[in-house]
Amino acid sequence: MEISNNQLLRFTTAGSVDDGKSTLIGRLLYDSKAIFEDQLEAVSNTSKRKGHEGVDLALFTDGLRDEREQGITIDVAYRYFTTPKRKFIIADTPGHIQYTRNMVTGASTANAALILIDARHGVIEQTKRHAFIASLLQIPHVIVCVNKMDLVEYKEETFTKIISQFEEFSSKLLVKDIRFIPISALNGDNVVNRSENMDWYKGAPLLHVLENMHISSDLNKIDARFPVQTVIRPQRDGFIDYRGYAGRVASGILRPGDEVTVMPSGFTSKIKSIDTFNGAVDEAFAPMSVTVTLEDDIDVSRGDMIVKTNNKPESKQEFDAMICWLHNNPARPRTKYTLMHTSNEPKAMIKNVLYKIDINTYNREEEDKELKMNDIGRITIRTTRPIMLDEYRDNRITGSFVLIDDATHETVAAGMIL
Amino acid sequence: MSKYYLNYLDELESEAIFILREVWAQFQNPVILFSGGKDSIVVTHLAKKAFHPAKIPFPLMHVDTGHNFPETIAFRDSLVKEFGAQLLVGSVQESIDQGRVAEERGKNATRNALQITTLLDAIETHKVDCAIGGGRRDEEKARAKERFFSHRDDFGQWDPKNQRPELWNILNGRHFEGEHFRAFPISNWTEMDVWNYIQRENIQIPSLYFAHEREVVWRSNSWIPVSEFLKLEEGEKIEKKKIRFRTLGDITITGGIESDADTVEKIAMEVSAMKQTERGNRSDDKRSETAMEDRKRQGYF
Numbered sequence: 001m002e003i004s005n006n007q008l009l010r011f012t013t014a015g016s017v018d019d020g021k022s023t024l025i026g027r028l029l030y031d032s033k034a035i036f037e038d039q040l041e042a043v044s045n046t047s048k049r050k051g052h053e054g055v056d057l058a059l060f061t062d063g064l065r066d067e068r069e070q071g072i073t074i075d076v077a078y079r080y081f082t083t084p085k086r087k088f089i090i091a092d093t094p095g096h097i098q099y100t101r102n103m104v105t106g107a108s109t110a111n112a113a114l115i116l117i118d119a120r121h122g123v124i125e126q127t128k129r130h131a132f133i134a135s136l137l138q139i140p141h142v143i144v145c146v147n148k149m150d151l152v153e154y155k156e157e158t159f160t161k162i163i164s165q166f167e168e169f170s171s172k173l174l175v176k177d178i179r180f181i182p183i184s185a186l187n188g189d190n191v192v193n194r195s196e197n198m199d200w201y202k203g204a205p206l207l208h209v210l211e212n213m214h215i216s217s218d219l220n221k222i223d224a225r226f227p228v229q230t231v232i233r234p235q236r237d238g239f240i241d242y243r244g245y246a247g248r249v250a251s252g253i254l255r256p257g258d259e260v261t262v263m264p265s266g267f268t269s270k271i272k273s274i275d276t277f278n279g280a281v282d283e284a285f286a287p288m289s290v291t292v293t294l295e296d297d298i299d300v301s302r303g304d305m306i307v308k309t310n311n312k313p314e315s316k317q318e319f320d321a322m323i324c325w326l327h328n329n330p331a332r333p334r335t336k337y338t339l340m341h342t343s344n345e346p347k348a349m350i351k352n353v354l355y356k357i358d359i360n361t362y363n364r365e366e367e368d369k370e371l372k373m374n375d376i377g378r379i380t381i382r383t384t385r386p387i388m389l390d391e392y393r394d395n396r397i398t399g400s401f402v403l404i405d406d407a408t409h410e411t412v413a414a415g416m417i418l
Numbered sequence: 419m420s421k422y423y424l425n426y427l428d429e430l431e432s433e434a435i436f437i438l439r440e441v442w443a444q445f446q447n448p449v450i451l452f453s454g455g456k457d458s459i460v461v462t463h464l465a466k467k468a469f470h471p472a473k474i475p476f477p478l479m480h481v482d483t484g485h486n487f488p489e490t491i492a493f494r495d496s497l498v499k500e501f502g503a504q505l506l507v508g509s510v511q512e513s514i515d516q517g518r519v520a521e522e523r524g525k526n527a528t529r530n531a532l533q534i535t536t537l538l539d540a541i542e543t544h545k546v547d548c549a550i551g552g553g554r555r556d557e558e559k560a561r562a563k564e565r566f567f568s569h570r571d572d573f574g575q576w577d578p579k580n581q582r583p584e585l586w587n588i589l590n591g592r593h594f595e596g597e598h599f600r601a602f603p604i605s606n607w608t609e610m611d612v613w614n615y616i617q618r619e620n621i622q623i624p625s626l627y628f629a630h631e632r633e634v635v636w637r638s639n640s641w642i643p644v645s646e647f648l649k650l651e652e653g654e655k656i657e658k659k660k661i662r663f664r665t666l667g668d669i670t671i672t673g674g675i676e677s678d679a680d681t682v683e684k685i686a687m688e689v690s691a692m693k694q695t696e697r698g699n700r701s702d703d704k705r706s707e708t709a710m711e712d713r714k715r716q717g718y719f
Contacts, residue, residue, distance in 0.1 A: 005425040006425060006426050007423055007424075007425065007426060007429075008424075008426035008429045008430070075563050075578070075579070075581065076563075077562045077563060078555045078562055078605075078606070079556075079562070080555070080556050080606070080608045082608070082610065086426070087426040087611070089606055101583060102583075104583075104585065105583045105584065105585055108585040108586045109585075109586060109587075215423075216422065216423040221422050229436070229439040229440060229443055230439050230442055230443045232469060232470075232471070232472050233472065234471045234472040234473070235472075236471075236472075236473070238471075239471045239472075242471060244471075246439050246468070246469075247439075248432060248435075248436040248587070253422065275470075275471075276467070276470070277466065277467035277470040278467075285422045287424065287429060287432055287433070287436075288424065288428075288432055289431075289432040289433075289435035289436050289439070289468070291470075302443050326583050338592070340588050340590060341588075343443070396586060397586060397587065400585070400586045400588070401588070402585060402588050402590065404590055404592060409590070409592035409593055409594065410582055410590075411582045411583055411584075411585075411590045414583070414585045
């Protein structure tokens, strides 16, 4: 079998069971033959035992004992399917329990977000939350699926009304590419195949959109940023003096001969070679994992960033960020946390909480500023050492960080630099 | 279309290399859990690529149930020699001899669950703070919930409801003494991706994966290989069949499928048309609906 040049597309699905989200995922998996007979049999047996009519497709995505027993999704689940055109990774995030924490997690690596709306109910609070998080996490593409069109007699008016409802509130958000598709996940209308019940819809069905959407530009190809993960020193015959800097290109393009600066030290040099196991390459771009060697013997180690001398990120010790709190213990102002940003791990302190955002109304709350689990707010943060950063909207890798509580070592917050 | 994009296999490879380098940078004493199966072979291959031109910096740790396919052990030993890697072996037989665990009794007794104790003992003995595994999220429903960096408490237990969120490509491997991590660099790969990669990279794998003639017994819907450990039950008879194995584990519980696929290319073709999951032939997963989750909670691979 020929190994194709197909791309990988990661998308997140948001919605509750009531929106038919699991049915939609079940259908995508089933129609692309990603569900196996033994899985189908196991799920059919469980459905029967629980007295459900037909096969409960939600059981494909709920993996843990508690989830199956309680009929809820607790955690992000990853699902995979492949079509002749692309490989897909679905980050399936729960609609109710800890939705913000899980949605933010799923959204952080997604190329696209699927937002489900029940055609009978139109835009509800949950829709606004999902759209807000897609915009906050800067998911490049948003697809709004208006589901259960079969229950509104496939009426175009219902669909266009929901589009205008959505556009009314989403004008406040920053979403670059947004599309609307009327579907019925249950009957398969406009999921894999074009619906025969909605002649008025001239667009493509969902799978076609996912297969053909342009994602090569989703990663930043302008600002060359190479965070050093580790130094490779083989110290064996033939490589006695070899000193390579291993990392994954965060953004931009690097080529041998490029004038580079190592931050934060500020030493300059030129790229001597970009090495991989399969040999040296002429250029490296995101998200390639490579090993870079420099012309000059300078001190470079984990936590440093190699960048082009004519395009440097900012080096800062104090900056503002939007933050999503992920832990049961609320944020403690003026307490030290460890901040992980690329391969850098300075200590950090929340200097100030400027406001919280109500993700249902998008209003700012300036009175209650305690950041609790699932809260989103704007903070000023100070680090003990400068970090090399870009704004999150320009760069999802060098613009993002997490906070770790030193007392528990747990990840307590996700931050997007402003 | 822009030339600046990776195909999906390159992207998965790059992600796995990134994770392996993070393990090396964040932990003191990481090992690769090496079973001799295709997934751990792929992880070892990726480690070779990640640190080139240096040698693989991780020892390989094998949890030996004592019920091995001889082919797997021969393969393991030759690979260790070729890579110049260090091999650490945790022996279930020793755990039994020392009275740490007792053999299961009854009709479907296996050493599968006993491995948990041996594995955790080996992790403690060698002061391992991160054990890299070839687990994939598509394998099993409990594994679909795994993180790249998965925390284990000081009893080696996994708490699936209380996992650290993993955002962007930031991996938090911080832990207290006595706790450890499991790292899964090929979490996002499917069985098909693994085969396509083995084919592309021309990776050597044990002969058991290829169709071959073997003496087998039909049990629990698959062909169980005849070995010194197999006790024939009433009504069972030994037959000679052309089979191959989709996964490799303990010889007493790993079932084969009838197949003519004797090259990687043919296997990839066969896998793409499969109607059963690869673990469908593993009786260890069939004990209950949450058999994998229950074992994983206790510290299983």
